[in-house]
Amino acid sequence: MRADHALYSYNYLYKISDNPAFIHKMISLFINSVTEYAGDLQQLQETKVLHDLKRTIHKLKPSVLSMEVTGAREIILMLEEKSVWDEDLEKLVEQLKGIFQQIKPMMEADLTELKI
Numbered sequence: 001m002r003a004d005h006a007l008y009s010y011n012y013l014y015k016i017s018d019n020p021a022f023i024h025k026m027i028s029l030f031i032n033s034v035t036e037y038a039g040d041l042q043q044l045q046e047t048k049v050l051h052d053l054k055r056t057i058h059k060l061k062p063s064v065l066s067m068e069v070t071g072a073r074e075i076i077l078m079l080e081e082k083s084v085w086d087e088d089l090e091k092l093v094e095q096l097k098g099i100f101q102q103i104k105p106m107m108e109a110d111l112t113e114l115k116i
Helices: 011-016 020-047 050-066 072-081 087-113
Strands: none
Touching: 011 020, 020 050, 020 087, 050 072, 050 087, 072 087
16 A cells, blocks of 8 residues: 555655554544544534534544645635635535545545555
C-alpha cells in the first residue's frame, strides 16, 4: 500500500510509525470517525445549529488534517469562520460530506491491501 493518494495521504502515519498494525488501526479509526462525522453533519443540516457544527468541525479537524484529505482543510477553515447558517455554509457541509463519502471506500480498500 502506498502512503500517497490523490485525495489523502498516510505520510504522517508512516512518519510516526512503520508498524503495519499501528497504521491499520489508525486508518480503521479514521474510517469509523468519518462515518460518524458524516452522520453528524447530515443531522446538523437538519437542525442547523451553528454551535454544534463548529464543535463537530473542531473534533474532526485534527484527524482530517493528519490524513491530508484534499480539499477538506480549506472547507474546515471556511466553516470555522462562518457566523451564520446560510446557503454558502450548507454547500460547504455538502462538499465535506462528499469528500468523506468519496475517500471512505478507498481507505477501506487500502486496509485490505495492508498486511498486518
